[in-house]
Amino acid sequence: MYKVLIVEDDPMVAMINEQYIRRNKQFYVVGTCKDGKSALEYLEEHTVDLIVLDVFMPHTDGFETLRQIRKTKIPVDVIMVTAANDRESLEEALHLGIIDYLVKPFTFERFQIALEKYIAQIGALKQIDTLNQKNIDFIIEHSRKKTEDILPKGIQEKTLTLIVTCLKDAKTDWVTGDEIANVIGLTGVTVRRYMNYLVESGHVIGEMNYETGGRPCMLYRIAN
Numbered sequence: 001m002y003k004v005l006i007v008e009d010d011p012m013v014a015m016i017n018e019q020y021i022r023r024n025k026q027f028y029v030v031g032t033c034k035d036g037k038s039a040l041e042y043l044e045e046h047t048v049d050l051i052v053l054d055v056f057m058p059h060t061d062g063f064e065t066l067r068q069i070r071k072t073k074i075p076v077d078v079i080m081v082t083a084a085n086d087r088e089s090l091e092e093a094l095h096l097g098i099i100d101y102l103v104k105p106f107t108f109e110r111f112q113i114a115l116e117k118y119i120a121q122i123g124a125l126k127q128i129d130t131l132n133q134k135n136i137d138f139i140i141e142h143s144r145k146k147t148e149d150i151l152p153k154g155i156q157e158k159t160l161t162l163i164v165t166c167l168k169d170a171k172t173d174w175v176t177g178d179e180i181a182n183v184i185g186l187t188g189v190t191v192r193r194y195m196n197y198l199v200e201s202g203h204v205i206g207e208m209n210y211e212t213g214g215r216p217c218m219l220y221r222i223a224n
Contacts, residue, residue: 036060
């Protein structure tokens with residue numbers, strides 16, 4: 001099993017991240033730190049395979065923490081979690097060698113994609129003693145294909161994130177598929193396909209509304 005350290009100053013987000021990790025049997029959480037300073041101190045005494053690292057934290061933020069990790073050559077991989085969606089932040093994170101970059105809010109499925117990226121990359125590296133261009137190409141391609149297999153056919157990560165964000169930002173408790181379609185600019189058929197997937201996976205609750213005065217319609221809200 002892979003040892004994971006969560007570095008997150010928001011207790012609720014840290015708890016959700018831990019729940020997501022625990023649902024993947026190949027990982028277990030060894031600790032949670034509230035800022036980069038305490039994370040660096042933890043890494044001085046403990047060995048960790050993977051860090052789920054927030055960006056905006058007190059004392060030492062995620063980028064400075066990651067710079068220190070690379071400077072001191074601590075052998076650990078990093079999935080960065082942030083509300084920052086600007087190009088400069090992404091470029092710096094990539095430069096510092098992250099496994100993945102998750103922008104809040106993200107779905108459980110997207111989080112699992114990040115974990116699978118790590119598994120695919122580490123697993124492929126362990127199977128090869130001497131690297132050549134063919135091996136390297138295989139590792140990169142194998143990692144990409146692994147992530148594509150997480151979501152069902154016809155469900156795209158970007159669209160899924162847009163729909164979940166729309167539900168979370170809704171001004172009312174329940175919204176219809178047509179309302180979601182109008183906000184995002186998708187067809188009703190497309191939205192229904194995604195809503196069926198989210199309901200089946202337990203992330204969204206669907207309820208039939210018979211009080212429309214006409215044809216009943218489905219109402220949706222994020223599951224608690």
